[in-house]
Amino acid sequence: MEKVKLFATWSSPFVKRIVWALKLKNIEYEIIYEDLANKSPELLKYNPIHKKVPVLVHNEIPICESLVILEYIDETWKDACPLLPKDPLDKANERFWAKFGDELVLPSFFGYIMKQGKDQEEAKEATLTHLKRIEQLLSEKEFLSGESFGFLDLAFGWLAENARPLEVVTGLKLLDENSFPNLCTWKDKFLEIPAIKESWPDQETLILKYQEIKESKGK
Amino acid sequence: MGKSCEIKLLGTAPSHFVNRVQFVLNLKSIEYEFIDENLNCKSELLLTSNPVHKKVPVLIHANKPPILESLIIIEYLDEVYHDIHPILPSDPLERAHNRFWANYIDTKYFPLFEELRRTPGIEGKKEVKKQLDEASELLEEVFVKSSNGKAYFGGDDVGYIDVVLGCFLAWIKFVEKLNKFKIFDEVRTPKLLEWTNRIWSHEALKDAICGSEALTNHYAMLQIKKP
Numbered sequence: 465m466e467k468v469k470l471f472a473t474w475s476s477p478f479v480k481r482i483v484w485a486l487k488l489k490n491i492e493y494e495i496i497y498e499d500l501a502n503k504s505p506e507l508l509k510y511n512p513i514h515k516k517v518p519v520l521v522h523n524e525i526p527i528c529e530s531l532v533i534l535e536y537i538d539e540t541w542k543d544a545c546p547l548l549p550k551d552p553l554d555k556a557n558e559r560f561w562a563k564f565g566d567e568l569v570l571p572s573f574f575g576y577i578m579k580q581g582k583d584q585e586e587a588k589e590a591t592l593t594h595l596k597r598i599e600q601l602l603s604e605k606e607f608l609s610g611e612s613f614g615f616l617d618l619a620f621g622w623l624a625e626n627a628r629p630l631e632v633v634t635g636l637k638l639l640d641e642n643s644f645p646n647l648c649t650w651k652d653k654f655l656e657i658p659a660i661k662e663s664w665p666d667q668e669t670l671i672l673k674y675q676e677i678k679e680s681k682g683k
Numbered sequence: 684m685g686k687s688c689e690i691k692l693l694g695t696a697p698s699h700f701v702n703r704v705q706f707v708l709n710l711k712s713i714e715y716e717f718i719d720e721n722l723n724c725k726s727e728l729l730l731t732s733n734p735v736h737k738k739v740p741v742l743i744h745a746n747k748p749p750i751l752e753s754l755i756i757i758e759y760l761d762e763v764y765h766d767i768h769p770i771l772p773s774d775p776l777e778r779a780h781n782r783f784w785a786n787y788i789d790t791k792y793f794p795l796f797e798e799l800r801r802t803p804g805i806e807g808k809k810e811v812k813k814q815l816d817e818a819s820e821l822l823e824e825v826f827v828k829s830s831n832g833k834a835y836f837g838g839d840d841v842g843y844i845d846v847v848l849g850c851f852l853a854w855i856k857f858v859e860k861l862n863k864f865k866i867f868d869e870v871r872t873p874k875l876l877e878w879t880n881r882i883w884s885h886e887a888l889k890d891a892i893c894g895s896e897a898l899t900n901h902y903a904m905l906q907i908k909k910p
Contacts, residue, residue, distance in 0.1 A: 539775035
């Protein structure tokens, strides 16, 4: 029996993609929620370099960095629900856009949500520019990974998952149907995938949790 | 290397990201056409191939859509030409560790060199050097574990981390000379020091890296453009 543990937090977009991958491939695992203000000795032992979540521990051996973990899961449990395509060029393409998402789209999106004033305006402009490229990717495809969902959809899943809850709580809207019709359609389809739909926290719980954070910060 | 090469690589000689791809192409004995880009006046081909980042390296294989980002290009070449000199190991766990350390080198180790360049004054640079020393000692541990007593991170022959770190050696030597200190030495990083001599003289790398004059010019340009 393989032993799989995942060190996580409920809010990390990088953790969620791992949860989804494990569910899609029907892999049993134990989840350990970390308090990042008070990291467990285990987390520090398994990820001494970055001290971050997610960390996947498989038979006592840790793997860190979410995109590295995703590829590890895909290569180790390769029969159930393959995430990356077989063709090397298609794979390279998905890896490129996943990196683009993590390095540029995600920081600017959350920057827009959390910053103020001029910084917020700049983050908004940057996010809109980046989102236009993703919108373009979906112009001829059902999902980011093609005919069916895969690696790249999981990599951008944070966008599908957080767009509405954050809009409800902060009033800030980035994914509007007029500017990003493809992204909005993709978002709804993504959230309907059973493994995604059934994972915690769901959309309503996210709204409650973000609301709690907003109130505790007195914003 | 004729003009009808299946593989075109857009790049510039002083870029260690470009050198990585050249190293891998050489290791796999793949012929390619090198298109030398002037980064101050980027070609139409570069701008249309990489509209998002407008950077090198860019690999174009048989007129298919271009492949971008050095590590992504290396994995592509490794998958397409998997029979000749594999770069990544086949075991998923070892692959994950290789990818993790390549990411560490690119996102944590190299930026320290950039910070060193941009930090004025000797005291400031000393602080950055301390962080560099810690990071280099960490890489020494990684080398000892990965190589398992053999010559390279990849074992008996050059592997992924050897390519990722090895191509940066020209810059490391340049930085050592400029600042009059050592990044790798016999006391703190003895195994890595031995490794640098080995990789520096590797057949497949030797003609992929440029001389110190080109590096000096590139450094000077960076000092002006990104002080």
